[in-house]
Amino acid sequence: GQQVMQIPQYQHVQEGEDFTTYCNSSTTLSNIQWYKQRPGGHPVFLIQLVKSGEVKKQKRLTFQFGEAKKNSSLHITATQTTDVGTYFCAGLWRDDKIIFGKGTRLHILP
Amino acid sequence: DVKVTQSSRYLVKRTGEKVFLECVQDMDHENMFWYRQDPGLGLRLIYFSYDVKMKEKGDIPEGYSVSREKKERFSLILESASTNQTSMYLCASSSYRIYTFGSGTRLTVV
Numbered sequence: 371g372q373q374v375m376q377i378p379q380y381q382h383v384q385e386g387e388d389f390t391t392y393c394n395s396s397t398t399l400s401n402i403q404w405y406k407q408r409p410g411g412h413p414v415f416l417i418q419l420v421k422s423g424e425v426k427k428q429k430r431l432t433f434q435f436g437e438a439k440k441n442s443s444l445h446i447t448a449t450q451t452t453d454v455g456t457y458f459c460a461g462l463w464r465d466d467k468i469i470f471g472k473g474t475r476l477h478i479l480p
Numbered sequence: 481d482v483k484v485t486q487s488s489r490y491l492v493k494r495t496g497e498k499v500f501l502e503c504v505q506d507m508d509h510e511n512m513f514w515y516r517q518d519p520g521l522g523l524r525l526i527y528f529s530y531d532v533k534m535k536e537k538g539d540i541p542e543g544y545s546v547s548r549e550k551k552e553r554f555s556l557i558l559e560s561a562s563t564n565q566t567s568m569y570l571c572a573s574s575s576y577r578i579y580t581f582g583s584g585t586r587l588t589v590v
Contacts, residue, residue, distance in 0.1 A: 379520075403578070412570060412581040413523070458523070462577055472522035 372397055374461040376471030384479050389446040391474035393459030402435055402442045403460040407473070413458055451478050483507070484582035486571050492588045499558040501585050503571030512554035513579070514538075514546065517568040529554055561589045 373396045383389050393402065401420050405413040417426055419435035419442060426433045432445045446453055456473040487502035505512065513528040515538075525538030527546040535546050543565060547555045554573075558565055566589045571582040 401577070412584050413579070415578050415580070418578065466577070468577065470523040472520070
């Protein structure tokens with residue numbers, strides 16, 4: 371069946387260090403999306419990747435979609451305290467089904 | 481900006497009570513969703529609706545029902561609240577499969 375696995379579940383980094391979260395699907399995806407949820411907040415859409423091998427950047431955030439469209443990553447360069455939160459990937463399939471990963475909670479140590 | 485408004489931020493109800501969680505969106509989206517979010521379990525889909533008076537079961541519909549009498553409003557109903565329904569409930573609407581979430585209702589059933 372369709373599943374989306376996200377790792378790691380938690381990550382602690384020193385401020386200024388880089389951070390990466392990975393998302394893997396058991397089957398080929400149509401698109402993949404990333405959301406961020408600040409502590410006490412709700413998920414907010416960050417970006418959508420559609421093409422095989424696609425790479426998109428938003429300031430210090432780099433998003434990649436794998437060549438086989440089964441995996442994706444979010445990389446944050448030089449983390450800041452404003453990056454704290456939980457990052458979710460969401461896999462989308464052609465039948466309109468969407469499944470959210472369980473998220474990676476990022477803690478920043480000052 | 482698309483806005484999804486949930487009527488209550490915090491709610492405390494007694495076991496056995498009938499509970500209504502209201503959600504309103506202001507961007508004429510056809511698709512609306514109810515999720516619950518629990519630590520370690522991520523976002524789990526309860527019900528969704530692609531049109532007025534239309535509803536579909538998600539992954540965990542047991543103990544819940546929904547109502548969509550108007551396009552902008554999607555209500556989640558707990559017929560007889562139980563303590564295992566204590567959770568954060570998130571409503572979302574979507575356009576072109578990009579989700580906008582409400583701020584959430586943290587429901588405690590005592």
